Amino acid sequence: MRRVSTYLVVLFAAPTLFGSCVTTGTYRAMEAQAKNNDSLYNQTMRTLKTTQDANATLTRQKTEIQTQMTNLNGLLTATQENNALLRKQLTELSALSSSQAESIKRSLENIGSKDIYIQQLRAAISHRDSANFAILVELKAAIGGFGEDVAIKLDKGVVSVELSEKLLFDSDSNRYTIDDKAKAVIGRLARVLNDQPDVEITVLAHTESVVHPQEVLVDDWDLSVKRATSVVRMLQTDYSVSPLRMTAAGRSEYAGMAPADTPEGRAANRRTRIIIQPQLEPLIRLLERKSDADTATGN
Incomplete structure (x- = not known):
């Protein structure tokens, strides 16, 4: 304007x-x-x-x-409702009976006991695995240079040494007396076993159904057991391995280690297997204690 x-x-x-x-x-x-x-x-x-x-x-x-x-305002309303709900829950919790409180206490104690049990079981398994590794290394150093006639294995927590029929019994499928050339291997094996006084030994002989009955041999069962006892006897008599630690067993023609339709498979089935494992008493005690506890609680 x-x-x-x-x-x-x-x-x-x-x-x-x-x-x-x-x-x-x-x-x-x-x-x-x-x-x-x-x-x-x-x-x-x-x-x-x-x-x-x-x-x-x-x-x-x-x-x-x-x-x-x-x-x-919406948040305030939600908070007020939540506080009311919490107060209600606290009131309900305070109304727990003494028996319910005791049940909760026992459950918590049981959880703590299971945690301790698991820790002890893990320690026992770890000890076993460490011992197996030490045995494996020592065996490979002692008898690892004998070629295909000696196989050293660690499988499923078990160390084993497999000796061929050729090495032990000079490829004679009816023989159960140990050949002289096998004594060098068994002597070295015995030194490892004596260095590990806490291990247990199972000699498990496998045979293959070619036995011809003789005056002292009835069948493959007889042959497999005699082969196992021959190895155990030599370890005890010649190399002072404690008999309290050893078990001799035969599997006859059964539970073959390989298919029997080839010469190689039949030869593998005539091997003698020496199983070496740490004493399992700590693990067994833990498992028995767990079983007793479950029985007592009805679990």
């Missing part, structure tokens, strides 16, 4: 200015007034724009605050 007024003043003044003689000073004063009016108008418009922007910002902030208040 100020700019329009300025233009009207100038317009009405123009005839007078042009119609009469106006001094230079008066004209310049009027021109300065017009510029001042324009400056005031521009400043006013800028102030209006700033005010409008501030108002929009305040409106947006108000909306955000209202949204936050709504969310906080």
Whole structure:
């Protein structure tokens, strides 16, 4: 409005200015007034724009605050409901009978006992595995250089030495007396066994059904057992391995170690297997204790 007024003043003044003689000073004063009016108008418009922007910002902030208040009110309501539920649960827990509390106590003690049992069982198994590894290394160092006639294995927690029929009985499928050339291997094996006084030894002889009945041999059962006892007897008599640690067993033609449809398979089935394992009494005691505990608790 100020700019329009300025233009009207100038317009009405123009005839007078042009119609009469106006001094230079008066004209310049009027021109300065017009510029001042324009400056005031521009400043006013800028102030209006700033005010409008501030108002929009305040409106947006108000909306955000209202949204936050709504969310906080919802959270407050949920918290109050949760607190009420917790108070109810605490009231119910406090009403537990003495028998229920005792049952919970026994359950916790049982869990602790099982944890201790598992730790002891792991320690016993770890001890067994460590002993097996030491035996395996010592056997390989002592008798690992006799080629295919000697096989040293660690399988399913058991160390075994397999001796071929060729080495022990000079490839004679009816023989059960040990050949002299096998004594070097058995002597080295005995030194390892004597170095490991806590291991148990099972000599398990396998035969293959080619036995011809003789005066002292009835069948393959007889032959397999006599072969096993020959090895045990030599370990005891010639190399002082304690008989309390040894077991002799025969499997006859059964439980073959390989398919019997090839010469190689039949030869493998005539091997004698010496099983060496740490004493399992600690593990057995743990298992028996667990079994007794389960029986007592009815588990």
